[in-house]
Amino acid sequence: MADIVLDKVSKSFPDGTVAVQDVDLEIADGEFVILVGPSGCGKSTTLNMIAGLEDITSGELRIAGQRVNDKAPRDRDIAMVFQSYALYPNMTVRENMAFPLRLAKLDKETINAKVDEAAKVLELVPLLDRKPANLSGGQRQRVAMGRAIVRQPKAFLMDEPLSNLDAKLRVQMRTVVSRLQKQLGTTTVYVTHDQTEAMTLGDRVVIMRGGAVQQVGPPQELYDHPRNLFVAGFIGSPSMNFLHAAVQDGSLHTALGEVPLGDRVRRELEAADAPRELILGVRPEHFEDAELVDEDTRRRGLEFEAPVEIVESMGSDKYVYFTVEGERASAAELEELAADAGAGDFAGGGGNLVTRLSAESPVVEGQSRRVWFNLEKIHLFDPTNGRNLT
Ligand code: ATP
Structure with a gap:
């Protein structure tokens, strides 16, 4: 079980900015949750706290039942996908995807098997020997996702992973992400400011404004029964x-x-x-x-x-x-x-x-x-x- 629980989680920066305030959120094992809201509402900060890239000022964060407030990011067993693909330009697709497994010191055979499997899921098999420079934006983003999924982490955290892609590719990649998440059944938290992504991707949507949660629910429920004007x-x-x-x-x-x-x-x-x-x-x-x-x-x-x-x-x-x-x-x-x-x-x-x-x-x-x-x-x-x- 890899549920993620935020219990009155807040974040204040040293300059006094309160980026996130008393956020309560229970994300079930295997659930796909979208954090959405206008610029500066605290989505990325919330995601970064789950990842361990930002300290939590107050409140408690639990992953799979364990308090992780003070755990280093690498000990949380989660994988992050960013909007910039951050691929290694000198490595092939295979080497890029294998990288986290090599760090984990798995043997070569296991690494190859895992990369092959992820490449199949993401339709990257014909591209395994190419370098990132010779890939399209959508293909690069698929490699970045491949690198996240080979590790079979407890959860995926994605911060606007599609926002660098053009409109048509974004629509295509939306279905890739959606299918992938269903196929793997891994708990996923996905940040976007795009309400179409929020409506089409997740099991539940969390709408944030000014560091606070406005409403949480399945997309249709938010559409039919918005709690407030915002x-x-x-x-x-x-x-x-x-x-x-x-x-x-x-x-x-x-x-x-x-x-x-x-x-x-x-x-x-x-x-x-x-x-x-x-x-x-x-x-x-x-x-x-x-x-x-x-x-x-x-x-x-x-x-x-x-x-x-x-x-x-x-x-x-x-x-x-x-x-x-x-x-x-x-x-x-x-x-x-x-x-x-x-x-x-x-x-x-x-x-x-x-x-x-x-x-x-x-x-x-x-x-x-x-x-x-x-x-x-x-x-x-x-x-x-x-x-x-x-
Ligand atoms: P965007 O969609 O623009 O990325 P966001 O919803 O992800 O926005 P955050 O990046 O979480 O918003 O920022 C929330 C608030 O915290 C903003 O007001 C931002 O200016 C502020 N903030 C972020 N990082 C810092 C920092 N290091 N120091 C001070 N304030 C910060």
Whole structure:
């Protein structure tokens, strides 16, 4: 068993920077966990503490049940893969992969067998005699992974391993990493700032901000039930739209019209002692061209009409930006939270409503169009603390 447990782990640097604060995290044996968040949120520091490359200021770190706070990195039996491949240029692929095994003083036959096996898994067999200079970026990253897996460590720690690759290769390598992790079943902690990687790779995602964990859960759960404004704005691309919403006589007054409050939500608002000014969140994919919505579906949502500003055709669907009048979310707290989350201009009170409509929608830039959105998928946030009330 190689579970990894962080128990109130914090890290302060000598200059007073608190990089990580009271992080509690239990990573199960064999689990694939992604640490994600904006730049400077403490992901790499967290990973480096697990690796033993950074001291832990307070709290406890346990690997396979053992406290390892004071253990040297080499005694933790973990392998790290970085964004820079750090291959030895004068060694062949085989020699590079064999290197950690030679250090461990294994006999030649065992080393060769292990390298051959890893090369097969990573489809590197035809490249074993090449030098790194004669490999593509993706191949080099596979060699770096090969070097990590030959040792059969208790855990893999990966810090943005794909961020040096071009977009297409990154997508290919994502599937390689995913398949490899499933095949080996080794506990893996993977750091990225790319929310697509976070959504597609891991069993669970840990969203960090300002050194603290915001939410932990399977990707779909974070997408469907973001705990706060920050998580809602961070997960999903394009980001969720945020609008000002005033509670009045049992409904919400918004720039998209009057949104009725269901009994359940109303009860929740009462129970939560929610303020009368809220933030309405609607994801781009929960809008549709009103003409393309059948009667049954129509009843589950609301329609509004707005001028089309920009249409971006994606082939399978299109992103349509609408100009909506009226008050938009502009609370200072929201602005700060959403900007951190990369939620775009709209959150700050300017900009447009972004929607993802079917490719068949005959929208024309400059003309008005009726749009439907799904009321069953909306989110309501308390702007004073960002909490999701739905
Ligand atoms: P990125 O995605 O940009 O790599 P990150 O989420 O990995 O960011 P960390 O590298 O963990 O963030 O840094 C967390 C915080 O700690 C940042 O504010 C950073 O400036 C600070 N920090 C990192 N290393 C040091 C150091 N040696 N001394 C002081 N502060 C540091």
